[in-house]
Amino acid sequence: MKTFTYTRASTVAEAAKRATPAGAMPIAGGTNLLDLAKPELINPDQIIDITRLPDLNTVTRTSDGTVHIGALVPNADLAAHPLIRQHYPVLSRAILSGASPQIRNMATTGGNLLQRTRCIPFYDPAARCNKRTPGAGCDALHGPNRMNAILGGSPSCIAVNPSDMAVALRVLDATIHVTTAAGTTRTIPIADFHLLPGNTPDHETRLERGDIITGLTLPPPPPGRQVYRKVRDRASYAFALVSVAAIIDADPTPDASPHIRSARFALGGIATKPWRIPAAEAALADQPLTRDALNRAADLTLAGASGHGENDFKIPLARRTLTHVIAHTARNPIPMDPSGAT
Amino acid sequence: MTDTLPKAPLDTPFGPGIDRVEGPLKVTGTAPYANEHTARRIGSPTHPLVGFMVLSTIAKGRLVSLDTTAARTSPGVRLVLTRDNAPPQNDWGPLVARDRFARSQPALHDDRIRFFGQPVALVVADTLETARAAAQTISATYEPETPAVTLDEKTAIIPPTLNGFKPTRTSIGDFRNSYAASAAKLDVTYETPHQSHAQMEPHATTALWDANGEHVTLWTSNQILNSAQKGIASTLQLKPEQVRIVGLYVGGGFGGKLPWFDDALLAAIAARMLKCPVRVAMTRQQMFTATTHRTATRQRIRIGAARDGHLRAIAHDALSHCASFDNFVEDTTTITRGLYGADAITTSALLNKLDLPRSDSMRAPGDAVGMIALECGLDEIAHTLGMDPVALRLANDTQTDPTAKRPFSSRKLAECLRTGATRFNWSARNPTPGQHREGEWLIGTGMASAMRYNLVRPSQAEIILSQTGHLTVRMAMTDPGTGTITILARIASEATGIPPDRITVTIGDTDFPPAAGSGGSFGAESAGSALYNACETLRLRLARTATTENGPLANIPLSTLSFSNASLTNGTKTIPLTQLVPRDGLTTQGSIKPGNEAKDWSQASFGAHFAEVAVSAVTGETRVRRMTGVFACGRILNARTARSQAIGGMIWGISAALFEANPVDPRSGQFTARDLANYHVASHADAPHIDATFLPEDEPVSNPLHIKGIGEVGICGAPAAIGNAIFNATGIRIRNFPITPDKLLPHLPEISL
Known part of the structure; x- marks a missing residue:
């Protein structure tokens, strides 16, 4: 792991500003970031702790039936939340089918949306990976690809998005809320949030530098x-x-x-x-x-x-x-x- | 008639078993493991320096150069150790050695790359983070060659012997004619994958030299400390007494810590060069390549049976691999030689020498994989004959080892099979495959025999009874989580009549008398017997002291004496042992080594496995619903830890049947699973209700404790029982383990609406 600076942000605007420079990364639960940083698969030089940001840790329901989930709600809490269990059981079950209780206690809603692939060459510093090093080549295409994608891939990358939560969010038509470094807010439908790899598999989501996920909304549950x-x-x-x-x-x-x-x-x-x-x-x-x-x-x-x-x-x-x-x-x-x- | 002291009683009822002596330390995280020793000495930094290994990224070839410039100049880096500055070491070997774990194993000594993930440098720095960051700046230039990493009969050799110096080939009867004349015949090939031990505690060592650089202490995680002592001494051109190995707590071994590894050697070298304590721990990823693994196997099994189920012929031919520079040969066919009384039994082995890390022992080496082919093969023949698989095994039971041609000292296979069948409710089974469906799930049951030959290894023990009545046990034994410390305390207590709370078992240190260590299920009987013999000597010394002319029990015959409650008594007169101990205490030794009983008798633990599985008719996912295991292993020393051994082996059987595999990428020669996310073992949710029982059994000859090994029999046959249950559930026979959903999928029925 390369040496990095650690700072704690106290507002979303501050977090967004600090996370803007190349090499800066927000950290919440850290369940994925630390795994990747230790073997230097990613090399942040600034870590901005966003776990103390206010007001991002609740699940609320508005009168029209929309449910808002704060980005810092732990996966475990979200899965167990009465609103989610009652109205969106597919989301509870998807979350509970992933990882372990310890990881779900640490992992957050926003972080889960950003978790990286588990592709074997991606995790192997000795292997070629276009996600890690654009243009390096892909050692999964003709290599250990039992867990890899059969859809949405490209000659550059066939890495699977490993999230269970995101699959449930996709069927629930979730909308992701983002605050930008400029202080503005925008929303991204889950359908558009993750990008197909194409020629740029290192670019995985619609987020820009400095964007902070503040939460997501679920429309009222569809019948069925x-x-x-x-x-x-x-x-x-x-x-x-x-x-x-x-x-x-x-x-x-x-x-x-x-x-x-x-x-x-x-x-x-x-x-x-x-x-x-x-x-x-x-x-x-x-x-x-x-x-x-x-x-x-x-x-x-x-x-x-x-x-x-x-x-x-x-x-x-x-x-x-x-x-x-x-x-x-x-x-x-x-x-x-x-x-x-x- | 001579007056003799009665032997220590061996019939104390142990009840439900006893807790682990060191359990509270382990569950509270306060038991110090190898990587946690502070190794302080005057003039040393507070904490040891930390070494981080750099591993090769090719599987075969020449290391041309290493660019260590950035690493050497990184802040906090104290040493970058490469072949350019590594001290002289003895060459690898000898290749053939009575104790292969005591061989010389140099590192960073030449420019040959022999496997992917071989250490090529060590970076030592003030902190782990600094060392690791600096290590990752080192770049290597290689001249790669094409590695051979795949099992291939065409290039295989016939090895001179198998693991344990067992013969490569055995043959009784006339296989060709017996097989040809059989009413039912089977000729199939089973395959098992490379497997990794993946112990909870990664391999780690803390090294500290004395001020003169002459004697080193290594706190390390190892199963046989005396072998590590010899091997490391030999490698570093030292005398064994210059190397002290300490390893009290070992976080899982399973054979993967029978050898010692470069963490120990490089820590020792760096600590000597830096005149500071140094620790080296492998990362989880490094463990998968820089240690040993269980070889993949390809096994042809031929079985011929008469219509009544009598086995006429068995042939078991196994291919496995060892590293290019090693000679380990998985003894895959061992159990086939002795389990069933067939008319003709032949076994053989072939070996590929590959450019992979060393293969070596993993829990029940040989048998864990060999019994997959044998016991699934039996199931296939039973199905062909239309015979119940339990009945088929009972029909071929034997009290004489068919290949060794000598009697079994004790063998309760039939009792295990019958008891297991009853406990499991085997008779409720539908023998026709694919008939029992519950919604999406196809339900089936299967069974297999279990067998593991018994071993005693030389071991010594020393006990000291203090004048205050406290007994201390000293031996260079290990406890890799098996419960050895606890049973040693129990043996000493039973033999001397001293309550367990007045006994301290000190093991894990080569300053103590040499011990067998832990492996091959031989730990308890080897170390335990040595301890028992030391206790016998102590008893005799105490009894003689008591019955001397001026003693408190003068003129009382030895034959009337017994030890209990820390006293010596003849029933009417009771003398506390403290009155018989001299001021300096009383010290006795005991030892054990294999005797004629190992030549005159075949000794083995036996058992029977029963499993019920549910296989998704949609996806091919298999979930084990329940398992029953019944074992006969002589006397059981501690019911609680014995059960843990049994269920641990059975759960590992689930892993071996359904999950565990470490494929090699043929392009790079690298294992593809390097963490516990990709290397799957059973999770809690995969371990169902497990009913494990030990039958009472009188074992007359194995050792003074009348015990047999229990550490490995639990895995032997367990994967086969699950594979057979999958066949019963689905009618699908998968001969390529593990049985993952993708292998079942092409054979599953159409989805029903």
């Missing part, structure tokens, strides 16, 4: 049952092979196919950003649940998917998981048990 299904190698503390956040509004009909009024779904673990295809959702809207309709939805969701060897299995895995989640949710009013235990 919310589920988060995370497929992973082990039962806990593992990144997703595939995950599906879904909100399915359907009429269960005991002896016939349910009728789907609306379906929203986003996928994680397979793409360079949380993956949601509106056309795929439209293919299911106001339709009976049929294999054809599900196939159309899956085809549209996975259009353009390509494997790179070790991760080829993610294409059928994503299709199967998506199909199952939609069908099962449409049929079942009770929550699925993801553990396998009965």
Whole structure:
């Protein structure tokens, strides 16, 4: 780890100003930043502690049903918050399916949106990585890429966005609130927040230097049952092979196919950003649940998917998981048990 | 008839077991580990200097040069150690050594790169952060060569022996004809991956030399201190008595701390050069390349059986690797030689010498992976025969080791199988695969036998009874979390009748009598037997003192005496031991070494594993729902820590079956998992209800304590039981471990709506 200066910001404006120079980075929970700084995968020379910023640590609901979440709300608190559990269970479950209790206690809402990929060459100082060193090349394309993306990648980068929380936020149409170094505020829809890698995989979000995430808002929950299904190698503390956040509004009909009024779904673990295809959702809207309709939805969701060897299995895995989640949710009013235990 | 003192009783009921003596220190974080010793001495800085290793980034080739300019001039840097300034060391080896952990293992001694992640420099600075930052400024220039990193029969050699100097090939009966005449035949290949020990405590050493630079003390994390002492002394061209190794608390070994590593050597070298204490700890990432691992294996298993299940022929041929400069050979086929009474059994081994880090022992070396092929193979034959897998094993049980052709000293495999089947409710099983579905989940059960041969290694102990009645045990033994300290206290208490609260067990120091260390499940019986023998001598000395002419028990026959409550008694007259101890205390020694019992008898621990799994018919995720393990290992010294060993092994079996693998990137020759996010072991959520039991068993010959090893039998067969349960659940047989979702996925049924 390179030597850095540590300062604590007391206002958002101060944090934004101090975080503006190249080499300056805000730190909140630090669960990702410190891991990356120790082996010098990132090399901040100024760390601005934003954990004491006022008024960013609450979850509130306005009269129109919108919920505002402060950027410093810990992941653990957010998942456990009654408003979230009651109205946005997909978000609670997504958060609780990630990391460990200790990490969720430290990690914040804003920080989770910015967590870096877990791509193996990205973490290996001896490997080539365009994210770390633009133009260096990518050692994942033809290398250890079992966990890498089948969608949204480019010849420069196939690194997966590892966040579970962001997949749920994507299906909930969250809006991210930012204060800029100039002191102005702006909002970014979650759909636009993460960037596809293209030729600049080092540029991962719409944030500019000095931008501070102050929070996010969730519109009132859409109708339907919310589920988060995370497929992973082990039962806990593992990144997703595939995950599906879904909100399915359907009429269960005991002896016939349910009728789907609306379906929203986003996928994680397979793409360079949380993956949601509106056309795929439209293919299911106001339709009976049929294999054809599900196939159309899956085809549209996975259009353009390509494997790179070790991760080829993610294409059928994503299709199967998506199909199952939609069908099962449409049929079942009770929550699925993801553990396998009965 | 001569008057003899009765042997110390070995029948004290141990009940539910006893707590770890050092448990409170460990759970409160106050037990000092190797990296935490302050190693103060007059004239030294308050804290040791800190060394950080620089590792190679190629797997094979020549280190042309290192640019250390920036590192050497970094503030706080005291030393940059490279091959240019490293002191003379003995050459690597000898290659063939009775004790391979006592070999010379030089570092920074030549320009050859032998594996990816080999240390090429050490930076020593005032703080870890300074050392690490400076280390990362060092750039190396290499002449790389293409590394060989993949198992390949075509380039394999036939090794002269296997680990433990076992023969490479064995053969009884006529395999060819027995196999040809079998009604049911199996000829398949199983594969297991490279695995890493990934101990909680990374390898670390603190080194301190005396003022003359003649004697060094190394606080290190190691399983066999006496071997490390010899090996480090040999490497540094010192006498063993110039090297003292201290390692009281070891945060997990699993075979990965049987060898000593460059943290110890480089700390010693740097501390001598700088005349200051130096500590070197590996990072989590460094552990995965700069230490040892379990080799990947490819195993062809052929089994032929008669219609009634009688095994006519077994052939087990295993390929594994060792490092290019080493000779370790995984003894993958050991259990196949002795588990079942087949008419013909042949085993063989091939070895690739690869440009990888050294392979070496990992919990139940040989057996943990070899029993996957054997016990999944048995399951495949049982399925072909339409026979119950438990019945198949019972039909081939034997009290005679078929290859060694000598009786087992004790063998309760059949009892373990029957008891396990009852506890698990095995009879409720549907033998037809893929029949039991609960929603998304396919449910299945499977089982496997467990076996691990028993070993005693030379060990010595010294005990001192003070005049105040306090007993101190001294031996260079280790406790890598297994509970050794606790059972040693219990053995001493049982043998001498001194309550445990008046016994102090001091281990982990080569200034004490040499001990076997911890590994191969031999720790308790080797160290424990030596201690027991020391206690026997103490008892006799005390009894003789008491019964001398002027003694308090004069004219009372030795044969009527017993020790309890810190006293010697014949039932009517009771003398406190303190009255029999001279002012300076009473010191006795004891020792153990393998005797004829190891030649006349085959000795092994046995067991049976049963597992129930749920496999997602959608995704191929497997979750273990419950496991039952029943083991027979002779006398059990401490039920509590014994159970921990058993369930630890079984949970590791879950990891081996479903998660654990460290693939090598063939382009770079580097292991691809270098942290615990990528190297998966079972999480709490993966460890279900586990029912682990030890059967009472009389072991007549193994050692004076009548115990057998318990440290490894829990993993032996456990992965196979899970693989077999997956087959029962799904009808899918995966022979390439671990059984991850991607491997099951192509065979799963269509998604139902």
